[in-house]
Amino acid sequence: MEEILNVKDLVVEFSAGPGKKVHAVSNISFALAKGETLGLVGESGCGKSTTGRAIMQLIKPTSGRVEFEGADLTTLRSKKLRQARQGIQMIFQDPISSLNPRRKLKDIVGEPLAIWSNISREERYEKVREMFELVGLDFEASQDRRPHEFSGGQCQRISIARSLMLNPRLLICDEPVSALDVSVQAQILNLLRELKSRYELTILFIAHDLAVVKNISDRVAVMYLGKMCEISESETLYATPAHPYTRALLDAVPEPDPFVERKSDAHHLEGELPSVIDPPSGCRFRTRCPYSQDICALEEPPLRDISPGHQVACHFPMN
């Protein structure tokens, strides 16, 4: 499979006062094959959104490489960066905040073309009209309105429309449905799935909800405290999680059928997420891991293959 995005040893650190650093993302590597959907999951504050923004270079990575279609985005500046990045687009978590309240919908969705192409205003609005229809919005009724007149789900459709105007190859979805009602979540996920096949998109789907990710992803990567824990085909990951953290996350997914017994060996996470300013030595998950041993505090487990396409960063992988 042809690689479209390759993230190598990505590190993002923020200064948090003199001599203190927030280790938001620490040495993350992964690759995206053309046409696949990778789900990136983890608790709030684990660095998954930062990873998305660092790929876009909205946050400058401290070190590491982000290769998109062969070009290392971290080495590019200003205009060259903006040009190389046209192929990547992003959808944000808060559908209302991600649209400028003072602009009309047709201008919001037409903005990418206003920036990058020289076509006339009429042609631009014509393309906006086509895109509105594609994402299920009534162009005539909504073109001159402003975002606050629309619901969260509709606003997310507008965001999606805007993100597709430049025919991107890679779409980074940063928790695109977590601010929406469950019924609307399904609609938006279906829309994304439809558009993915129509535009042959590659998607990096960031979420904190394993159930949402399961539906849409080919592969799933699990992050904890700025580190990659496990990455694998989604079926494998859900059936046989190898990292104790992945296992705990899966056990925490609610069971909708009240007559189904919970697994007796289900384990639940205890304690709080440790500080990202002073993360635990060795394996960062060890403070909350039921299987932690002495070596876990001393040595950081590298991400390694335990079966083809299934990588885990744990000294004692399960199964």
Next chain:
Amino acid sequence: MKTKLGISFWLSLGWMVLVILAALLANVLPLPNPNASLVAAPNLGPSIHHLLGTDPNGRDVLSRVIFGSRVSLVVGFGSIALGLLLGGVTGILAGYYGKSVDFLFNSLAMIFLAYPPLILVLALVTFKGHSLWVITIAIGIVGSPLIFRIVRSATQSVAQREYVAASRAIGAPTWRVLAKEVFPNVAMTLVAFIFIAVGVAILAEAALSFLGQSVAAPTATWGNMINDGTNDLAQNPILWLWPSLALFFTILSINIIADRLRVRFGVRDSFI
């Protein structure tokens, strides 16, 4: 959906339109020269020929009030326009870029703010002369660090919104992000403040005039007319009243307009 502006707004707007029209058309209105002495007997009360009477020099008071409004309006709007140019541009840059840009401009603003504004204005006026432009520029410079602080903090909150990140993600160059996404949203929060600032600038000019430090006599300003009026209280007890009323209603109108606009344009991202 939209808040009504109310009768007080329209009355205030009416007054401001009247004041501005009178100031613009002062030369074509049938008014005697405001600085000509003895156009009639001194200290006349209001009459049909001189609607507001005459002062101890026999000058027409209505004419002086109307010509005096020019000074107030030019200084009020001109100084704030200058303040917006200086403080607004630096405020947006400092708020958006942060870090060293913010440190530089913010430090400058703090130094200015720490300096007593009256002394700065008096120094400028003393060295550069008592002309309308010097007064306007002086008040504009004194006001710019305050405008800077307000624009900067408004920009900081707007810059964190996701639509700014979205605009950058689409590939908008920085000037476009600032012009299309940041500025319109900052401007909305500024509208009300700008009107209040104009009111403050007009009052500052009036205070300077009252102290005899604004535009030199015999040019009429509301401030120096109030000062003359208080000196001539014995001969002409209501002389001070006319410029004071003009000033009072103008400031009141500006504040009412500002307040109603703030309610009307209160920045709302959503109704949810």
